[in-house]
Amino acid sequence: MEFLIALSLTLLLALLATGLLLVAAHGYRQHNDQQDLSDAAQQALAVMAQAIRQAAYVEWDSSSAPVGWMGETAPVAGLDGRSLARSSEGIAAPLPAVAHGSDVLALRYAGSGSGATGDGSSVNCAGFGVAAPTTLAAQGWSIFYVALDAAGVAELRCKYRSASGWGSDALVRGVESFQVLYGVNTDVPADGVPNGYFNATALEQFDAALVLEGANPAQRWQDLQRKTYWKRVGAIRVALLLRGEVATRADTGSRQFDLFGARYADAHTEDEGVRIDERRMPQAQRRRTRVMLETTIALRNTRS
Template identity: 55%
Template sequence: MFVALLVGMLVTLAASALVVNASANYVHHAESARLNDSGRYALAIITQAVRQAAFVNWDASGVPPATVPETSANIGGLDAASVSRTANGIDEPLAGAVNGSDVLALRYAGSGAPDADGSVLNCAGFGVAAAGSEAQRGWSIFYVAVGGDGEPELRCKYKSAHGWGADAVVRGVDSFQVLYGIDTDTPADGIPNRYLNAGAVNTLDGDLVLEGATAAMRAQDLNRKTWWKRVVTVEVGLLLHGEAHSRPDGEPAQYDLLGAAYAASAAGNDQGVRISERLLPEGQRRRVRRVFETSIALRNAGGA
């Protein structure tokens, strides 16, 4: 009888181990599939927004306001920052970005008047009507913020007729990183010669010699000369994670966004391009993770 009980207990333990292992594998594969879908979806939304950046409706009568040289650039960004839902554009950036995540801001003139015709959409999928002035251009702003459940999420911020809004694109974001391909040739040939983060682009702008007797005139001259109007491609890196305990036991991993070579050279001064699980809180480890990257060429000139 004791032998039978012992054998039964061993069989039960073996079966339980198989069930636990099968359950862990199921969670791992389910979360991996979800991350693949989420990552592809996020990159598709960002790609669509970038390709629409600087859109101008040349069929409209008169000179489109977005083509005036004094108009601000149609693309911009921030390094290791976040933004609030209600602030104007990317003004008033917030510190404490999730793992040094970046902000990507895109603008376009829209199409259709007085109502949008649906050919130009913001990142939330709403149509943007033709802009009658520079300030009326549409916005698509991507940034990372922590949701109500404590999970960081990639959000899309946009401006509607009723004010600013922001919607979540995907949740479980460890880092969102952006590089900008700058055409430094004169005359410009549309081919990127340097890839810089937002801080480096702003540093180049800070070194420009501006002309003008007043601050307003110098601001207009900055809009004419800004390096943001030389952006021809955008590199995007996104690291997503799954639910807790969605990865089998193992050594903490390291993830490089925007390529291992860039992460190795810039990890010290571009926060968030290299994420090590060893440095994450205990509750954020042992999660399945995926890096998603893409390079997007602007279809329209970055500025006048």
């Protein structure tokens, strides 16, 4: 009888210890998953921040006026709720969006130095050096968009142009939403200070309302390039929501993520992806770890 009592107590203690071990292991997996997601999101935002600060750069260390100094085209462009093909020309042929209507952010800049990769001081989003261009078409590009990988998982990609043509590399997997807002100076005359943040659709609407001068479409297009609100962008806000690959949370998944804050999400219900509600997701996805990061980056080389 004493042996059976001792054995029962030992089994009970073993069960309790096993339960505590499982809880601790589950907590460790969730914490580790969250930390990995946070590190990945921060790295992706750091790459975007470098590219944004480089936008509109021109190399003045030359004996003649550098290509792009007159700002023939806006150095910043974007699309709402779109994706891109890996090898297509820039953002000229957008595809339907993935990952809750994720956006496209495109940045143009001149490189620095000569040769195939320049002097290394100017790089694209993939980290490759970009030389000073000899034509406008040879300017550097850093384009960020979301697409599905071979396994059907949404990933944030960096698209760039190299000597062999267009290509793109993955920056981070598990993207739930990638959203972009543009800080625009709407004052007339412009004073260079952003006084409102708008999505790409709003900027296109501003441009559509411009009164363009010119006797033919080509002249009106040139006038649009001079007046476009894309040249009034002085800062860019980017927000990224990532999810883990497996369910590691103990809760039932009922959180809401407002990528630019609740006030913006309430006022812009048409902007898909700025509000993500776990309660609207399939049950199998609700308990995945999620991390949201947002940052605002000022453009260093703005000019109109």
